[in-house]
Amino acid sequence: MMNSKPESRPPGEATTQAPPVGTTEPTEPSGLAEPSAPAVRAEKLTVVRGPRTVLRTLDFTVPRGQITGLLGPSGCGKSTLMRAIVGTQDKVTGTLDVLGHPAGHPTLRTRIGYVTQAPSVYDDLTIRQNLDYFAAILDPGRAAADRRHENVTRAIADVDLTTHADALAGNLSGGQRNRVSLAVALLGTPELLVLDEPTVGLDPVLRRDLWNLFHDIAATRGATLLISSHVMDEAERCHRLLLMREGEILADATPEALRTRTGADTVESAFLHLVDEATQAARTKETGTQGSGTNETRTKETTR
Amino acid sequence: MTRPTPTPAPAPTAKSTTAAATPAQPPAPAPTSALSVSRTTATAARVLRQLRHDPRTIALLVLIPCVMLFLLRYVFDGSPRTFDNIGASLLGIFPLITMFLVTSIATLRERTSGTLERLLALPLGKGDLIAGYALAFGTLAIIQSALATGLAVWFLDLDVTGSPWLLLLVALLDALLGTALGLFVSAFAASEFQAVQFMPAVIFPQLLLCGLFAPRDTMHPALEAVSDVLPMSYAVDGMNEVLTHTDMTATFVRDVLIVGGCALLVLCLGAATLRRRTA
Numbered sequence: 001m002m003n004s005k006p007e008s009r010p011p012g013e014a015t016t017q018a019p020p021v022g023t024t025e026p027t028e029p030s031g032l033a034e035p036s037a038p039a040v041r042a043e044k045l046t047v048v049r050g051p052r053t054v055l056r057t058l059d060f061t062v063p064r065g066q067i068t069g070l071l072g073p074s075g076c077g078k079s080t081l082m083r084a085i086v087g088t089q090d091k092v093t094g095t096l097d098v099l100g101h102p103a104g105h106p107t108l109r110t111r112i113g114y115v116t117q118a119p120s121v122y123d124d125l126t127i128r129q130n131l132d133y134f135a136a137i138l139d140p141g142r143a144a145a146d147r148r149h150e151n152v153t154r155a156i157a158d159v160d161l162t163t164h165a166d167a168l169a170g171n172l173s174g175g176q177r178n179r180v181s182l183a184v185a186l187l188g189t190p191e192l193l194v195l196d197e198p199t200v201g202l203d204p205v206l207r208r209d210l211w212n213l214f215h216d217i218a219a220t221r222g223a224t225l226l227i228s229s230h231v232m233d234e235a236e237r238c239h240r241l242l243l244m245r246e247g248e249i250l251a252d253a254t255p256e257a258l259r260t261r262t263g264a265d266t267v268e269s270a271f272l273h274l275v276d277e278a279t280q281a282a283r284t285k286e287t288g289t290q291g292s293g294t295n296e297t298r299t300k301e302t303t304r
Numbered sequence: 305m306t307r308p309t310p311t312p313a314p315a316p317t318a319k320s321t322t323a324a325a326t327p328a329q330p331p332a333p334a335p336t337s338a339l340s341v342s343r344t345t346a347t348a349a350r351v352l353r354q355l356r357h358d359p360r361t362i363a364l365l366v367l368i369p370c371v372m373l374f375l376l377r378y379v380f381d382g383s384p385r386t387f388d389n390i391g392a393s394l395l396g397i398f399p400l401i402t403m404f405l406v407t408s409i410a411t412l413r414e415r416t417s418g419t420l421e422r423l424l425a426l427p428l429g430k431g432d433l434i435a436g437y438a439l440a441f442g443t444l445a446i447i448q449s450a451l452a453t454g455l456a457v458w459f460l461d462l463d464v465t466g467s468p469w470l471l472l473l474v475a476l477l478d479a480l481l482g483t484a485l486g487l488f489v490s491a492f493a494a495s496e497f498q499a500v501q502f503m504p505a506v507i508f509p510q511l512l513l514c515g516l517f518a519p520r521d522t523m524h525p526a527l528e529a530v531s532d533v534l535p536m537s538y539a540v541d542g543m544n545e546v547l548t549h550t551d552m553t554a555t556f557v558r559d560v561l562i563v564g565g566c567a568l569l570v571l572c573l574g575a576a577t578l579r580r581r582t583a
């Protein structure tokens with residue numbers, strides 16, 4: 001298992017299942033021409049679900065071409081934030097721009113890959129049949145059949161399920177079905193991958209391989225990845241972190257910056273430090289004496 | 305081979321590793337039109353492929369109407385006229401009921417498994433999905449109705465004056481109506497239990513009022529008025545027209561148009577219940 005030490009980085013010598021192709025020069029998405037434009041930009045983003053305000057006036061950006069980790073305890077609003085970015089969440093107010101368009105814009109549907117927390121695949125189809133169908137929706141027409149076949153084979157190889165390609169999804173283990181769901185999101189050329197807890201329930205070897213795959217995708221395809229997790233040791237593998245708690249963003253920084261600023265040696269203890277600090281700040285605000293509880297990592301008070 | 309590590313400032317143009325191959329790119333972004341033929345047929349093929357992995361359901365769908373007709377034939381062994389009337393009506397009612405059940409459960413599963421959310425986040429038109437389902441279950445209904453009609457006409461001596469092809473046409477429209485109702489109703493069912501309970505709620509009143517048990521003009525005037533606006537009444541009426549007339553009568557054409565129109569209308573209502581954004 002991963003220990004929670006700062007050096008728990010992806011192992012340097014690890015190899016992922018690689019398709020035999022790879023001679024082609026990676027084509028850079030057009031978005032890289034203007035590195036200043038973030039992949040996701042939110043201003044005063046608020047989401048209401050029933051009587052509850054799940055996300056409160058969030059301001060943040062997700063930079064392009066990097067892996068941004070979305071971390072926080074269960075129920076803090078990670079999934080709702082991801083659904084808002086993908087455009088499936090109702091009652092979103094404020095500004096939310098994704099790849100230069102308002103979230104949910106029809107042109108974004110081919111440019112975003114989205115994996116829900118529960119695997120959303122057809123249990124009564126084989127892995128290949130599942131992917132064939134979603135590929136036909138993304139890239140329809142008889143003329144695209146060869147390209148689709150190539151993409152499907154590659155996506156299955158990416159998630160290391162080539163030997164199971166003809167197994168029914170319903171007969172797979174939970175972790176394998178999760179990976180089928182991930183493979184669907186890898187079809188086509190998503191510029192933004194939104195992955196809701198993609199490594200839950202996977203063994204350490206697979207988790208490492210998947211994180212290596214995520215880094216490959218970010219580096220060679222120039223894609224932006226937003227990955228949620230409530231396992232803090234995965235935070236060390238991200239380029240940037242958004243720490244969430246109770247519908248608010250507690251911190252937005254690199255893992256290193258987080259550790260140094262809070263004086264903690266792991267992201268986990270940095271997170272706990274920030275949570276305590278936020279609770280403290282809320283308490284002092286209630287009693288009227290505003291403490292200097294904020295630091296440069298954009299810590300916010302819990303109440304407004 | 306260099307493996308990218310999470311350095312604070314990664315260059316997106318990092319040296320290419322050979323591990324992740326660049327996927328084949330479509331030449332242009334695929335258009336997201338209201339109805340795309342290839343997306344519709346892909347959806348229909350997917351639904352049929354799912355069913356193919358479930359041979360028991362197919363067997364039940366195809367065999368039960370035949371068994372029921374067989375049973376009915378010998379229940380009314382002494383009065384073949386009664387069998388003609390009820391048998392013809394049932395040829396229209398079976399596809400409606402079975403397609404209603406199958407579709408409402410299938411769409412409910414699509415909603416609860418998260419695949420519907422995924423599909424609607426992809427460039428799939430709502431019309432593509434609805435039309436795909438209608439196409440798939442329509443195909444199944446053709447097989448079901450062809451077998452049941454063939455059995456009734458050639459082996460059980462169902463006495464049809466008109467063409468059996470017209471019986472088949474009405475059966476197919478009934479199946480589409482069932483598919484449409486199932487799609488629509490599944491939007492209001494939160495679980496399989498509720499979906500199944502919609503069957504008696506939506507189908508049984510129509511069954512009682514469609515003229516199967518008593519001629520519609522002998523009912524209480526209030527009920528007759530209600531039966532005038534229920535689509536199944538026209539499905540049964542159409543079947544009986546074929547039963548008693550050699551040619552296509554004006555009443556038959558009216559019945560067919562009403563059933564087909566209702567199916568189309570409810571399909572559109574069903575499409576309206578699909579939401580890209582949910583709470």
